Amino acid sequence: SAGGDLAGKKVLITAGPTYEKIDPVRFVGNYSSGKMGFALAEECAARGAEVTLVTGPVQLQAVHSRIHRINVESAAEMAEQAEMNFKQADAAILCAAVADFTPETTADHKIKREKDDLVLKLKPTKDIAATLGRMKTSGQKLVGFALETDNEQENAQGKLERKNFDFIVLNSLNDSGAGFRCDTNKISIIDRQQRIDYPLKSKTEVAKDIIDRLAEEMK
Numbered sequence: 001s002a003g004g005d006l007a008g009k010k011v012l013i014t015a016g017p018t019y020e021k022i023d024p025v026r027f028v029g030n031y032s033s034g035k036m037g038f039a040l041a042e043e044c045a046a047r048g049a050e051v052t053l054v055t056g057p058v059q060l061q062a063v064h065s066r067i068h069r070i071n072v073e074s075a076a077e078m079a080e081q082a083e084m085n086f087k088q089a090d091a092a093i094l095c096a097a098v099a100d101f102t103p104e105t106t107a108d109h110k111i112k113r114e115k116d117d118l119v120l121k122l123k124p125t126k127d128i129a130a131t132l133g134r135m136k137t138s139g140q141k142l143v144g145f146a147l148e149t150d151n152e153q154e155n156a157q158g159k160l161e162r163k164n165f166d167f168i169v170l171n172s173l174n175d176s177g178a179g180f181r182c183d184t185n186k187i188s189i190i191d192r193q194q195r196i197d198y199p200l201k202s203k204t205e206v207a208k209d210i211i212d213r214l215a216e217e218m219k
């Protein structure tokens with residue numbers, strides 16, 4: 001059995017982008033690499049937790065044997081797996097860059113080139129974070145991420161409340177070396193009392209800071 005300050009704890013982590021199908025060969029996606037989510041999964045597992053890692057399509061391998069990886073593609077599939085696995089979890093960290101919109105219809109056949117414009121109609125996806133926020137019981141912790149391009153503090157605090165997070169990790173696209181595809185990240189942790197700013201670090205080091213804070217909350 002495992003030692004570490006998260007021994008015996010079950011942690012659910014979402015990671016990576018989602019792909020929303022337009023037709024059999026095309027999708028709407030985003031630039032998320034999944035690196036931050038995978039670093040969090042490794043850190044939790046190394047500290048003794050049983051990790052369920054629900055991940056969108058990424059070019060990464062989970063190393064630790066206590067990481068149970070579930071591959072999904074779309075926001076709907078990620079929502080289904082996240083909801084199912086949250087019930088048994090002591091904490092969830094929602095690191096995935098879930099698509100906010102998905103095509104209203106998916107074509108059965110590859111869409112042909114035409115002279116006219118192609119109009120894609122998108123409908124909103126389910127907000128996984130808000131759903132888990134409503135499901136959350138008193139013993140469970142919920143951690144969210146926010147990537148903001150403007151009004152970062154205000155937007156992050158709004159999300160903290162709306163999605164019922166215990167704390168939210170803010171990463172700003174305005175900082176060079178932070179966010180999508182990078183190996184480094186610069187974060188702030190915001191809760192209902194305070195904001196703590198951290199310096200630019202590797203995603204492995206950032207994961208330690210985030211899990212230190214989560215472990216503190218789970219005591």
Ligand code: C5P
Nearest residue numbers: 094095096098126127128129144145146
């Ligand atoms: O509102 P926004 O998408 O910026 O919120 C970001 C946070 O919400 C992240 O923790 C992200 O994983 C989560 N989220 C989610 N389901 C969505 C959209 C975002 O869980 N459909």
